Amino acid sequence: MRIAMWSGPRNLSTAMMYAFANRADFAAVDEPFYAAYLAATGLTHPMQDEILAAQPTDPAEVVAYLTGPVPGGAPHFYQKHMTHHIFAGMPTDWMDNMVNVFLIRHPARVIASYGLKRENPTLDDIGFWQQADLFDHVAEVHGKAIVVDSHDIRHNPEGMLRALCAEIGLEFDPAMLSWPAGGKGCDGVWAPHWYESVWKSTGFAGREGPLPEVPEHLRDVLEAALPHYKRLAASALKPA
Numbered sequence: 001m002r003i004a005m006w007s008g009p010r011n012l013s014t015a016m017m018y019a020f021a022n023r024a025d026f027a028a029v030d031e032p033f034y035a036a037y038l039a040a041t042g043l044t045h046p047m048q049d050e051i052l053a054a055q056p057t058d059p060a061e062v063v064a065y066l067t068g069p070v071p072g073g074a075p076h077f078y079q080k081h082m083t084h085h086i087f088a089g090m091p092t093d094w095m096d097n098m099v100n101v102f103l104i105r106h107p108a109r110v111i112a113s114y115g116l117k118r119e120n121p122t123l124d125d126i127g128f129w130q131q132a133d134l135f136d137h138v139a140e141v142h143g144k145a146i147v148v149d150s151h152d153i154r155h156n157p158e159g160m161l162r163a164l165c166a167e168i169g170l171e172f173d174p175a176m177l178s179w180p181a182g183g184k185g186c187d188g189v190w191a192p193h194w195y196e197s198v199w200k201s202t203g204f205a206g207r208e209g210p211l212p213e214v215p216e217h218l219r220d221v222l223e224a225a226l227p228h229y230k231r232l233a234a235s236a237l238k239p240a
Helices: 013-021 034-041 048-054 059-067 093-097 107-114 128-142 150-155 157-168 196-200 216-233
Strands: 002-007 026-030 076-082 099-104 146-149
Touching: 002 013, 002 059, 002 128, 013 026, 013 076, 013 196, 034 048, 059 093, 093 128, 099 128, 099 157, 099 216, 107 216, 128 216, 146 150, 146 157, 146 216, 150 157
Parallel strands: 002 076, 002 099, 026 076, 099 146
Antiparallel strands: none
């Protein structure tokens, strides 16, 4: 099984990667299109030189890796993807043979968290419209698309992971509920900048509090992202 997990940034995506990577039957890869995205867009990101040196910048080369032999000969392959890394002209037909799952989070929480690491995120930065486009593609090809909300995972990790495993035809493994603190072998080279909090974790964080207040100058980003979030949220799995 090859799972392509699609989310925007600051969306519980690294914790979900750790959950699957902690299973003995999974290999995992962290944002394999990141260098290709930076090379194609010319955007400036933290640790940009290190990222461009660490990954292929040709999307076709990345696709060959994702669809080729599973690293280490593992039975299953978990792929953590950022939706905004899929830019115009990139191939998407490879997705049709993946188990695609869409990990969502309320945009107010995403904007607040992203702003702590990179100032003034734009709508393009946080991936909501791109996620909606990919959701529509998967739904058209497969007749449905699987959605999980990070809020529900933090509220009930075991129930939500059991529901997700049942939905995709995978046996639940309790190893998914905890992991050792510190960096992981699957981490991308950018981890020292972005993963400080999750490196301190040994499992999913507890329930989230009230929605954060979004600064006035980012309200337009919030309002533009909300319809995409709400549309996918209507299809979200419920806990087992």
